[in-house]
Amino acid sequence: MFHSLGRYLLLLRLSFRKPEKFSVYWAEIMREMVSQGIGSLGIICIISVFIGAVAAIQVAFQLVSPLVPRAIVGSISRDSTILEFSPTISALVLAGRVGSSIASQIGTMRVTEQIDALEIMGVNAPGYLISPKIIAGVSMIPLLVIISVILGLTGGYIACLVSREIAPTDYIIGLQDGFNTITVTVCAVKSVVFGFIITSVCSYFGFYTSGGSLEVGQSATKGVVYSCIWILFADLVISSLLL
């Protein structure tokens, strides 16, 4: 375990060496941003709307009684969407979508000697391959999480419209009631950290792939599994530190 941690930290250090030419790295960052950001937008939109709707329905099911104000459904949905559902579930989904793609892409480059070709040319292979992915991850995943929050809350509103157990106006009042900005800060911190974990952990497993196509698949699987575990661990740490 310590051996792997040491190799991971060394790889990160190599990844952030001075680039050979900034313009080439910048083009790679842009390409990764499009791939990770635009490429993941569809799945994030779909899961966010559904999770927001389900959250509203379940909160309503559990809390609606004559003794509890109806607007509480909006407040609880808002806080749970901002604090947990949008950053964490989006990150777990992105670990599958973006992380497996990163691990298999870098792993394939390793087993087909493309990484060796980069090193022979004198290119810092970790820097060229990994740093643009990490930079794109820590900038695009927070944006995706912001979109997820907006769509999650919209999903809750749609659920209220459809189910009629909670009036949409009560839901809107609940959304505005007792809003604490710390939830947004926690959400932002989580999304940046999760973006870093997904891209760096999956890059690590891809970069140290050895063997053939079977091992590339195994690296992708390991990358996703370890990313998910680290996301959940980081979620716990950030929540306990910031809330």
Next chain:
Amino acid sequence: MIEVKSIYKTFGRNEVLKDINAVFKPGKNNLIIGSSGSGKTTLLKCIVGLHEPTSGEVLYDDVNFTKMHFEGRVPIRKQIGMLFQNSALFDSMTVEENIIFPLNLFTDMSNSEKHDRANFCLKRVNLEGTNKLYPSELSGGMKKRVGIARAISMQPKYLFVDEPNSGLDPKTAILIDELISELTEEYQTTTVIVTHDMNSVMGIGDHIIFLNDGQKWWEGTNHEIAHTNNKELNSFVFASKFMQAAREKL
């Protein structure tokens, strides 16, 4: 000139290379031959720095490459071109992007200069008009030639070739051999070729090193190889009945 001094390489308890000494001169096709598992590719990887030797030194024009750190090696690596066994072209890039990739990173050439250089390299390997194709659209022989074009794009001083003929039909294999030989003579590169193809050995082997069980077993030229009495080398070179018959006619 590349000098290899007393190279040893072990993986765990497995000693793959044992006391390899060799000098590879410019303008010559230096071949490293040997059966599978004899340590040819490991030696090549030690020379280019993809593997660190357990002990020993590699000198590029008297500069000790083995002792250098990553940054120190970059100026030498800029002078290295390498063709990999499976070509190792970047899948996400077109043929032209593959060729100009090192130019983008290490030169200040304008876009038109880089385009001209790519066209020149492609013309040199007889692949004009393939600029916009992706590696997945190329045949095995074409990929090798694009690999050569990429390797020569920076006008290398040292050219390394790993199994240039693997997976190719005999006619294409000979074309690739001839191309490498022409480039070596034209640019006076120090060319090191790892192969076990006997056509290459006989056709372009100016200087041959035979590895057996991780040790240098024999050294000479393609003219000398046919008349050697080295038992292991003979059993490798003249393994087929066709080669045995050819030897009798020599």
